[in-house]
Amino acid sequence: MSLTTLPIQTFDEYDPAVPVVLPHEKVYSIQVGYKLFRLSGLSLSSDSPSYFTKFFSHPENKEKVLFFDRSPQVFEKIYNHLQGYSINITNDYEFMHLWSDAFYFGLSGLRKVLTEQDYFASIGSESFKIPRALLQSKGNSPNYFTINAERLLSDNLQVIERKNMMRPPPQRPAVVTGRSSDLFRDLLEVLKGNPSVIKSEEHRLLLMKEARYYRFLELEQRMVSHKVCKGCIVLNLNHLARRGLSNPSPSDKSIERPMQYSRPYIEEPVRDLIFQVDSEEDPGTAVLFLNKRTSLATVVFRDKVFAKLVQVFKGLISGTIVDETSMTFFAGFGRSHTLINGREMKSSWVTDLIGENPAFPSEEERDEKRASKKRKMSDKVEGDVIEIFLKRSMWKLLMRGNLGRLEAVSIDGLTGLGQERIDFL
Template identity: 35%
Template sequence: MSLSLSPGPEAVLPSDSMFAIQVGPELFRVSGFSLNSDAPSYFTAHFSRNPSATLVLDRSPRVFHLILQHLQGYAVSVDDEIQFTTLFCDAVYFRLPRLLTLLSTSDYHYTCVGGVHFKLPKHLVSEPGNSPNFFDVTSGSVFLDVERVFRSNNLSRPPPLSPPFLSRSPEYFAKLIALLQGAALDLEPCTRRSLILECRYYRFLRLEQQLVPCRLSWNPFSRAPEILLDLGDVKPNGISLPDPPAAEAVSPGEPTAKRPRRTALTTVQYRRPFIDAESPPRDLTLQVGFPHEAAIFRADNANGFYVALYARLLDKFCFVFHKFLSQHGIDLQSFIRRTSDSCALVLPAILSSCHVEVNKRTYEDLASLLDTPRAAEQDPEHSTYFPSLGRGRSIHLTRSIWQPALQGSTLVMVASKIEAVSSIKYFNVELEFL
């Protein structure tokens, strides 16, 4: 049984005729059947008018070999971004619609990172969060612009287009690809942080969240799942509150004044963007670094503790929680206390279940430490920040872990673990020589 192949409706040349195409120094003879396979095109337009004349082209024969493979029905394998760019430009020049479609829907992103060629499979970065990414946006717009400029301005040839090149670390990009392929890498903290920054550059936001250090655990006392994150890694859009009980549910359009008031502590919850979208939220536990940019106060005429955040820590905390708190009727600016030359975000603190280490010694009772003369230094700005509370003493935190919670119209910080120094002497102990 014989199989008869006939040209499709777009064919304009005799299928069994051969046509001569001179590309640079090389002469190619191509059948009408092959030329009709991607028509209408520059070739079919020329040979329909001049079927016996040799078409002379001042283009690259190396690129034309790839085009000929495509016209003959072979799958064209592109090696790198240079080959992809030149092939795309000639597909525009020769007006090959099917080849342009194949290239624009290629299974790979081709790029050069720091002098190393990469062929990134698109399916590795197709999940929500990893797409749209840097390559989707830049590559798509650049190549589409070339085609648009060429056609709209009726140019004699496409404008020159440089292959994609990124002045980034090829070693880090190779690690990102390995992670996207499912590899488990033993990463040092510095390397992990650098890879997170690379993810942000390339807009691999899902992979970024997979790289962010965190600890998922179950708290047997609160009987709730928890997530421990560094404050710097918390995304504002991942913060939430538990849903109110059914009896207390309020319709979205109901005025704030009629909403039920929170009297007990309600722990703030968190979902990692893209990673935990289908999972229940967990109670948020924050690890706070920024050494000596936070302090705990206890005033003489008040029973409770307060935590004050300064400098970069203040800015970061406000960035993370401002939107979330404003949605729940809490103005974070109302908790900021200012002096002539500085300001602090002052929040109530609960330390009843906190492990406290001051000057590398463990204390069961922080209140007695702050009440002991000379144990903690008098803070000169304390009375300025707390004019209604009177005098008091403070300790300055080096590291700490907190659970933010809402109580009424106030944000309360529940401390889990604290490391601190109580005086300039112990602060100086931690100084290191250059």
């Protein structure tokens, strides 16, 4: 029975037919470095045309020993490939050496196999084999490794062809310096669906930072700390992405509805958004002003909080006051849970202090607010404005068309920065 008629069950996409470029039964000799390899014409024809088939196709060469001053260890993999075996590559240097020699020998079939292999990279001091299947989902590709692999291989080809080199130059695989191999190992585990490797909130933030660096955008969103309750999704302001926002309120401003959110690249329903602002470490970045004279409550965000709000919301909403350093929202407190100086307040505490708070101030009131904002609070009549520094707060963004205001869900504040700080339980 000939080699080409063996009754072997194969995958549908695999074509066992091999063209007769060289006589299939004839054996040819190839010396690579210190080792002699003997291959049949069938094996050499299986990935053709190549340097081998072109050399042995000349009648005067068919009995010669073809010599290459290359690595026999690398050629072992090529030998297995030509014999029809799948090859296993274990590290980044082995991949680069094999790819270089596949180009050197003109083995287009092997080069195609290699471009479909897993990705390899050295991160920190450790070599990683990154399963290609893990990086195919929307949001995780293109990424650092897919872009780098395409650029590295194409650039090397261009150099070799442009300089007409006798053999490929020494090539190094992708090396990522200054990043943690331990964190990357944990990232791969989360990619595989094992979030139990996340040890703490600090560890989660580090992993999210690494995911952004490598452009694993879907993975980053998968790791975002969030809660889902009563049709709402609760996230920290720092984790909001602009592309996740949607405004269900009609443009004619006839109905007020909460801004909605769905984490980008994650298959989940759109829910009403509640975002949390943590400002305890930066006093003064989130301040609530209760104006007794106008019966208006406003929240002013500054510095890092302001910068993030601008990044996420600017251009999507009006009805806010924005200058170079701050953003001011009108705010409501109908059903909020409130702690002031560690004491729980009743639900009507804002109304009790300043009177009824209109949901949307008139244009005159907005103009007055803009003018009064330019004056220092210390210039106001004592007791006219109550200033509360927010340590931590949760808000809904209510939209009426493109007009936006905040509705408090939960706040923890101090009436003075000298007050003792109280942590959440």
